[in-house]
Amino acid sequence: MALRLVQVNFKAGDDSALGRFWADALGWGVSSEGPGVTNVEPLGFVWPDPAAVCVDVVSVPDPKTVKYKAHLDLNSTSAAHQAELVAHLLQLGATPAGVGQPDVPWTVLADPEGNLFRVLEPRSVYRDTGPIAAVVVSCRDPQAMLRFWGGAMDWTLHEATDHFARLRSSMGVGPYLEFHRQPAGDPGWGRVHLDLMPYPGDDQAAEVDRLRTLGATHADVGQGNVPWVCLADPEGNDFCVLTPG
Structure with missing residues (x-):
């Protein structure tokens, strides 16, 4: 029994507009499973596939009250590509975000609803991840998070220190899931959480x-009667376990 990361979930005031931003940012397409939900995934993609972690944008009445600790890091292949990508994102409606970072080689931006993300400088480790280099979770203790998430998922550990841990699909494709030690006093709040899925034939309740x-605990986020289960990891980050697929 194991789980895999299949998508990140953005809470939004306008799912359609934010979904279109992220589709244009990533070079992907959009679809919808119903009112208030916009799915962003690669063109021709058959979901789920470890080659990509998709984006699910869901409208909620007051997205500013949603507080999670995950964000996206976007990939670039050269210094010129990084500059072109930042310029493209600004044209799409992103804004520069000064978050007190020192002189760093990456660029921090906010999407049209204020969610922070980074456009990374070229790094060899991300050369084959696709447009999303990593899904990053800020945390107090990367080693404790690694113990939980490493046990929850069948993803492979690639690197771990006291300040950082990195996992990737056991198939060796798609973006990384990373845990970064959170700077003291930085809440790192955002509106992005993780959605996990059991494999076909596995039992959601058993998972x-x-x-x-x-170490997961039940999370009541006002979800009501839904087919997925909302939980929180040992540091209180909400995530969802979807039905097998």
Whole structure:
């Protein structure tokens, strides 16, 4: 039994507009499974596939009250590509975000609803990830997060220190999932959380029970009667366990 990361979920005031921004930013397409939900995924993509972690944008009444600790890092292939990508994102409606970072080689931006993300300088480790280099979760203790998430998922550990941990699909494709130690006093709040999915034939309830033995707790986010299960990891980050697929 194991889970895989299949999408990141953005809470938004306008799912259609924010979904279109991210589709244009990533060079992907959009679809919808119903009112208030915009799905962003590569063109011709058959979901789920470890080659990509998709984006699911969901409208909520007051997205500013949603507080998660995940963001996206976008990939670039050269200094020129990084500059072109930043310029393109600004044209799409992103804004520069000064968050007190020192002189760094990456660029921090905010999407049209204020969600922070980074456009990274070229890094060899991300050369084959696609447009999303990594899904990044800020945390107090990367090693503790690694113990939980490494047990929750079948992804492979690539690197771990006291300040940083990196996992990737066991298939060796798609973006990384990274845990970065959060600077003191920086809440790192955003509106992005992780959605996990069991493999076909696995049991959602059994997976939820297994996660609770690893340290997950029930999370009530006002979800009501839905087919997915909302949990929180040991640092209180909400995530969802979807039905098998």
